Each structure stands twice: as C-alpha cells, then as structure tokens.
Amino acid sequence: MERSTRDADQSATGNSATGTATTGDVGKSPGLRIDRKAGGSDSIEGVSAQATVDTAKGASGGSALDAGTQGKMEGAFGADFGDVRVHAGGAAGQAASDLNARAFTTGKDIFFGEGEYNPDSEEGEHLLAHELTHVVQQGSGAKGTGDGTTISESGDSAEHEADHAADAVVRGDRVGAVGGGPTSMIHRDALGDLNSTSKGSWIGNVDEGQALSRLAALSPAEKARLVSDSSLHPMLERLCKAFSAGEMMRMFGAVPQMDLRWRVYWLSRAGVSDELSQPQWIQVIGFASPAEMDSLRAYPEGFRVFLQNAPARLIAPWDRIQGLELGHWKGSATEIRNAIEGLNPTQKATVIGSDAKMRLIMRGAGEAADKFRTITYLNPACKWKVYWLSIGGALDHLTRDQWAEMLAQAPQTEYDELVAYPAGWALVEKHCPAAVIQITRQNAKADNAVSAMADPVQVNALFASLGPAGFLAESVKGTAVEVPVNYAGVKAAGKVLPTVTGLERGAKMGAGSKANLRQWFALETDAAVLEQMCAARFNVNMTGSGSKAHEKGDDPATLAPWTVDTIRHCWEVCERLPPEQVEQNPRFRHLLRNSASGNGNAYFWGDDVVMGTKAGDNIGATTSASNQVYQAGGQGAGSSAVAVNKFNATLRHEIGHAVDAQLGIMDAMQGQLNCGGWIKYSSYDAFVDAIIAAEGGMSGHGYPDESQYKKAMKKAVKEKKDFLTALGEISMGALPAAAAFENKGPVRVVWTKGLWSGSPWYQDSWKTTATSRNFQRAYDDASSLYSFNADIKASNRVTKYQWRAPAEWFAECYQVYYAEQETGPDVPVGGILRSKDAPAAALIATIADRGYSPQDMRGGTTAKAPGT
Secondary structure (H helix, E strand, O other), rough: OEEEOOOOOOOOOOOOOOOOHHHOOOOOOOOOOOOOOOOOOOHHHHHHHHHHHHHHHOOOOOOOEEEEEEEEHHHHHHHOOOOOEEEEOOOHHHHHHHOOOOOOOOEEEEEEEOOOOOOOOHHHHHHHHHHHHHHHHHHHOOOOOOOOOOOOOOOOHHHHHHHHHHHHHOOOOOOOOOOOOOOHHHHHHOOHHHHHHOOOOOOOOOHHHHHHHHHOOOOOHHHHHHHHHHHHHHHHHHHHOOOOOHHHHHHHHOOOOHHHHHHHHHHHHHHHEEEEEEEHHHHOOOOOHHHHHHHOOHHHHHHHHHHHHHHHHOHHHHHHHHHHHOOOOOOOHHHHHEEEEEEOOOHHHHHHHOOOHHHHHHHHHHHHHHHHHHHHHHHOOHHHHHHHHHHHHHHHHHOOOHHHHHHHHHHHHHHHHOOOOOHHHHHHHHOOOHHHHHHHHHOOHHHHHHHOOOHHHHHHHEEEHHHHHHHHHHHHHOOOHHHHHHHHHHOOOOHHHHHHHHOOOHHOOHHHHHHHHHHHHHHOHHHHHHHHHHHHHOOOOOOOOOOOOOOOOOOOOOOOOHHHHHHHHHHHHHHHHHHOOOOOOOOOOOEEEEEEOOOOOEEOOEEEEEEOHHHOOOOOOOOOOOHHHOOOOOOOOOOOOOOOOOOHHHHHHHHHHHHHHHHHHHHHOOHHHHOOOOOEEEEEHHHHHHHHOOOOOOOOOOOOOOHHHHHHHHHHHHHOOHHHHHHHOOOOOHHHHHHHHOOOHHHHHHOHHOOOOHHHHHHHOOOOOOOOEEEEEEEOOOOOEHHHHHHHHHHHHOOOHOOHHHHHHHHHHHHHHHHHHHHOOOOOOOHHHHHHHHHHHHHHHHHHHOOOOOEEEOOOOOOOOOOO
C-alpha cells in the first residue's frame, strides 16, 4: 500500500525504384521491392470507412473534371473519365482527414483533403493521376469482394501501380495496361501521404502535428514497414530531424513496432538524445526484453548513444563498467563505485578477472579511501587486493583499521599466498602497522583465532587493535561448531554492539564484512541486537520515528519494536534483492514496525517502509486468494499453486514502492497501455465528466432530465453517496423514474458508492464503460481519482490489489517479479510474473533489476545476467 501523500528524396510512397519506370511498367512494377502485402481493414482508429464515405457522398455529389484536365488524363490512360466525380473541401476534406489520407478513391468517386486538389501543379497532377489509376483498377472488370468496404494498405500492389502510372503522366508518357482491383476497396496511400508531409512546405517546414497524426493512423502493417523497409528510412529521418524530444516520444508511442535499438537509433538521428529527461528515457527503455537489451549491446553506435545520454541510474551496473572500458561512459568516482556495488557476485568475479577493467576502475574510483572501499565491494583474494591498491596508489594512505580489515578477512590459504608473493608482501611490510601484521598473521590459522575468542582479555585486545571489521573477521574463523563458541565469547566480552555499530553501513560495509555479519546474525537471538545488525547491513533505520508522523494511532502506525522472526524475514528479503534497490536507495531509509492490527497495517510513506503485525506478523501465512497468480491455474491452465510467504510478499511490495519512488517509473509509465493505461483526474467534476464521455455522453439513454442526473452524479461522488440518494436530495420527485436507469449510461457507473469507492478492486464491482474503462477513488480522497483500461486488467491481472492505483500496480508486479526468491538466493526471477504479464516483467527487468538477476523466460529458458 502506498500512503497518499532533411535528407535524400524518394518516391511518393517512400519506396525506392531501380532505374527509370516506363509506361510498360504499369501492372508489372519491375525493380520495386515489396516487403509485405497486408490486407486492408474496415476502419482507421475506430473510424468506419463505409460510414465516412456515405457521409461525404451525402454532403455533395461532387463535380466533373474540368475539360482540359479530363482530356489530358484520358489521353494518358486511354480511358473515359467523363463520369468521374471529384469531391474537394468540406465533407470530403473531413473524410480524407478521418481516413488519414491526402486523397482516396472508391469506385468513380475521388475525395481530396483540404487544399489537396490542385491539378495545375505538378504535385497535384501526380496525386490526381494516382487516384485516377484506382478508378481504372476498380473498373477493369473487377467484382466486389463481398466482404464489405476495406481500406488499402500502402504496400498493396495497386498502390505501387498507381504511383508508377502517376509518374508516367507527369513525364508526359502514356500509361500502360492497368490491373483490376476489388470495387469495394477504398484506395488511400497513407505512407505516401506521410512522405509528402515529411518533405514539408515549399520553404521546408514540416507540420509536426500532421506528421504525428498520420503516423498514429497507419495500420500495424504499415508501421511495421517503417521499421523493416530501409527505403522508408529517409522519410522517417526527415521527420525525426523535424521533431523535438517530446515529439519523438509521441512517435515511439504511435509506432510500438520500434524496438529499443531502433528507438535509440532514431533519437540519435534526430539529434535529441541529450535532451531527454529521466522520465522520457524510462519511456524509451520501456518494455525492452532481455533480448532487446542484448541487441542494443551488440549495436556499438546505439550502445554508445545510450551510455552517454541515459541517466546513470537507468543504466545497468554491468553496462556502466563495459562503457567505462569502451570509453563511452565517463562516470564520476561515486558513480563508478555505485556501479561496482550494484554488480551481482558473478559479474564481480568477471570484473576481477579483467586487467583492463580493473585498471580503469582503480584509476577512476576516487581517493585512497574510496579505492579501498571499491576493492572491498569486489572482494578479490587478499594478494590481489594488495596488488590493485598498489596500482591505484592507495597503499600508503590506508588506515590501521583498513589494513586490519583486509588482512583479517584473508583465510590462511590466502594469507600464505600473499606472504609467498614477494613484491606484494614487501608492500605490506612497508605500509601496514607491524602490530596488525603480527596479529592477523598469527590468527590466520583458525585454531589461534578460536583460542583468542575464548579469552576475554584477548577479545578486548583484538577489538582495540583491529577495529570493528577486522575483529568481526577474526571472530568467524573456525568450524561450524567453533564459530558459535567464538560468538558466545564476543557476547560475554560485550563486544557485539560496539562491533556492529562501528561497521560501515550498507554498501560501504564491503562484501567480506557483509558475509561475516551474516554469520553473527544467524547466531543472535535478541531482537534489539538483530535490529542493529539488520539496520547496519542494509543502511536503514529500524528504530525511531521515521521520516513521517507515524505515531497517530492505528492509521498511520503506532510504532513498536521488531520481533526476532520478522527481522529474520526482513534480512532474507532485502539480501536477495539488487543492492541498488535497497542499500543504495535514498527512498528506503526507514524500515519500521506497525503495532496496529487493522487493514492497511503495511505501507510506504515518505522514505519509510512500515510493516504490520496482523495475525502474528503474517510470518507463518501464505498469500491470500486475491493474489491470483499464485493460485492453481493462476499462471495458465494446469499450473500449480505457488506458496509465497505473506510477510515476504508484503515487504517486497512496500520496497517496490520505494523503488518506484527512487526511479519515477510509474510517473513516466502509468499512461502506457501495458501499465494499465491509467488516467488521473484533478477533481470530482473532472472524474464525472470523464465517466460521461466514456459512456458517449448523457444523451441517448432516456434520462428524463440529463442536467439533473449529471448534477446528481457529481453530488454522489463528492459526498460518497449512492446515485439515488444524491438524486433524491436534489429532487424527491425524480426518484420513481430513475430506478429504470440502473444499468443505462453514465449513471450506472456511480449507481452505488461501492462501484467506484471502498475496495472495488477486491470485489470486481466496477461497471465497465463503453470505452472499456473502470473508474474509482483509490484512497478515499479527491487526490486519488483514477480510471484504467479494463481489458488489460482482465487479460494481465496478477493480483486484485494491483488495480487500486498506478503505484500499487507497480508494487504488486514488483513483489510477484521477485517471488521466485522464496526458493533461495541467485535464482532466476520474473517467470511467475512473465506467465501473466510479459510486458510488466520486461519493464521491471530492464528499468528496476537492470541486469542483476538471471531471468526465467518461461519454457525452460533462462536469460543470464550480462557479464555472466
């Protein structure tokens, strides 16, 4: 829960031709490469073709061609055009606009868009000749298809033929034989029209609005050709160079067939890669799959553009390190260290094995203390720590505690290897305090360390001599039987909390100390001490008041101390998530416990994750039936139920809110159809107006008084009342007639308050509008009024709670995405979510996980993390 708080020219169709077409080409189209032929449709973005034509014909009977034009065209075609009717302006112009065409032909009627009929100009003559070719095609003995009126595609052979014929007319040649076509086909050349728009006006200005409108109205097949047909790319490049960064984003929305590689390519060609904001980059990356990311990595120029222009926090840590080696990414010292800490263990091992990468990292990681911290993130063998710190010029700047941490963490085999490395050991003897060498060398043998931990005097001396991290390392040497005994000695000497609170926190703790602290954590049984360990490990505060005013009774929380079981679950969940989402997340600074037992006892607010205590902290429970994806059949027919711990799922959900807040994912993506197509409304009036619009208006439903009913709708939502109650308060006399409209028009959406407020996401109580939208108030206030696409909900729903609000949509997808981690660390994730909502899984994989986890792609396929 989230608490509300300008290049080469081409033919008119954009298809390049080889050589010069002649009149004999008509009907043959030699030299043209037709990549695909797609069947037409009967509508354009919801516009009925037949109805559009009927309306335009009804408005005007059209006019004949003027004598001069008719004579010239008849001479060129060898055809009689006496009964051709030309429709221009007015209704014809609107019809052309509705069908996204400069002009279109049906039978012997030619309809022109506003200002397009100009047969005295060369361009106008070409357009008219193109349309007259369609007249001939439809009159060449063809019969109707019997399937109703359809709209041609730009790739149809008839469109290519019409272009060649028009070329011949403009040259003064005769047109050869013209093939036939179905009489029920409306011929339009959407790509040709888009090409004309791309060339701009006579002074070169491109009408960006018209271009975007025409892009959006292309058929799926035409949009696919924009990507696959290289002959269309000069046209697309002209458009891109005219578009602003915002207009490029609209183009990507209009043409979803462009994958990530192509989006980055066209941003580069448009020259706006460096102008995009972080939300826009999130939209560019969007739903890219692991395979798409791999394709971008394999495209050197695109990968360079991406690395140099995308915000660092959106670039996978591995990609940042690759970019550093390639010279494409020049991160700051902090960004380099964050990238190293963000790698998974296998990626870190790959980096350690690369001399080139290590030299660049040590050169750019910052001052000596920063370089030491970077080495602790990578945690190579001890002799290599010494080697790389020497290369980085840091050895003579290390503190006593840093030397102690490095040497004490070395098991005996590594220490022996260091001593046997003459150049390295000489550096140690030169720079390391002699007392540290003596103690760590003596205790490299585990038996000696075990003996020391049994003596309180030696325990105190070791702590004083080695510092917290070095002392911690010495305390976990020994067998599985000996380490608990060591820890008992540490506790008896009172050195547990001084050690824990003295360690660096979160990422700065280093990989070795994290692993060592985990051993202590497993042995500790006191909740207050476990709180301190967990807080230090993940750089969160687990006590205190948090960043918000939680102490206000049941809702918000009354804070309370943690229990042992809940802290252990917190550690497990946080440890398995990518570190950039937890210990490096500035929006996850407090992890607190709510003593309340009511609903909503877990939430995210400010920078705080607050976990509840209902039903014994939910520790022993599994997720409820409202998490459909975990139920039998939830991942598809015949799929088995998945047992997911309720506390863990809830904690992942709340951390998901913190990740969303960190990156701004849903701020950028909530309007995307794959994310639910959410719309937020600024007021109750706007909310009701949207409901009315979604139902086609107040008229046509038989309401006795439309104005009165609209007023009652607004009163109902503002005051959270049933519609009839609100109507009765306006006019008791209106009630008898109103009962008949419970399921008619806009009023049905707010007929009872439970249809749009309360928890309709749990009851599925919405009334879906004619435009397939569900409306609701998410958090019982005017700032949380939303609607979403009901079809996406029906097809992709993973949990019921997901559909409360955009932030809940992401948080629920997030907790499902990492649900496989219930079975252990380092397992492939995303498969459960991918089974129901592949785009959502891709979004989290690419924007949030960013190459940290291996991906369960379903069907027995695993996508490995890059660099592994």
